[in-house]
Amino acid sequence: MKKYTKILITAAVAAAIGSSVLAAGTTSGLRDIDNYWGKQAVEYFYDNHYVSGANGYFHPDDPITREGIASIINNMLNESPAVPKTSFKDIQGRWSQRAIDSLVDKQIMNGYSDNTFRPTQNITREEFAVIAYNYMSYKGITVQDTAVPYDDENAIAPWARKAVDTLAAAGYMKGANNTFQPKAEITRGEAVNVLYRILTNGKGSSAKQNTLETQVFKDVTDVYGSIKNFAKDGIMYWQGNKLHVGVKTQANRDKLEQALAEDSQIEGGTVIVQRSTYSYNDYKNIMARAEKVYRANEPTGSFVKTDVDYLNEKVLLTVNSISKDTQTALNKEIGGVLRIIIQ
Structure with a gap:
């Protein structure tokens, strides 16, 4: 994938719309969305079995919980490989446990420092934005992240x-009356509509690439035990029609190369296993450190964007301006892996 941000590029290709029971006023069987502004998205998610209703009702204006969004996104991913169980003490035996385990493994969602996930806790708009952004990154959906000014932008948490x-720049999630309302709870209908926009407008890989990635994913999981473990040691990115898998550790590189070679579902020459100096987690850490140093030394509100050039093993820091003192601080903190782009 071009961007292995949060692990792997896959196509944002929606499944074919399944059949459903007809109900008066809708094609989905849901009784409370006929006059709902986001009806199309809800029907699409219902027909594809990403969401369900209770006794024929979807309750689009109800807040969505952490386990609720985990379930929806897990259904969207529709990936069957086994995932390692998390140790969160408040999800053991819950109906949502597998979905939560899956999204935590993929680094789309996280738990809390007290070893809880808080599955029934409602999600705020800024929390959901981060989850949706992590989902986009996992799927390889990249868009311009130009800063969008809001009257309440100071209320948006730095993280x-x-x-x-x-999400705002892409038109996937916006506020009202020039406010984002970051601390307000997002509703079930609003969350589904944001994810629907991402699905239908996101640009991921082709269907052929998606099939190959899914198969490579299975082999990676067999070797590492989980995607989270792979993120500590490897990266993936597309260059032309070749999927490159970079691995830091020689032993794991050998194991993965053998697993891919023995996989009859993978055509020879389509996947290249190679040495990598940095893993996904390494790049993530470097980008965070670079942004932190830049923001600490430059005026508040200065534009800054980080990206990764996997081919050349560089972290790209794009800014509008930068002082010599900031450059010195960045070189001291980050070193030669950083490339500064002034635009």
């Missing part, structure tokens, strides 16, 4: 700012 800007 959510990049996600909010990215």
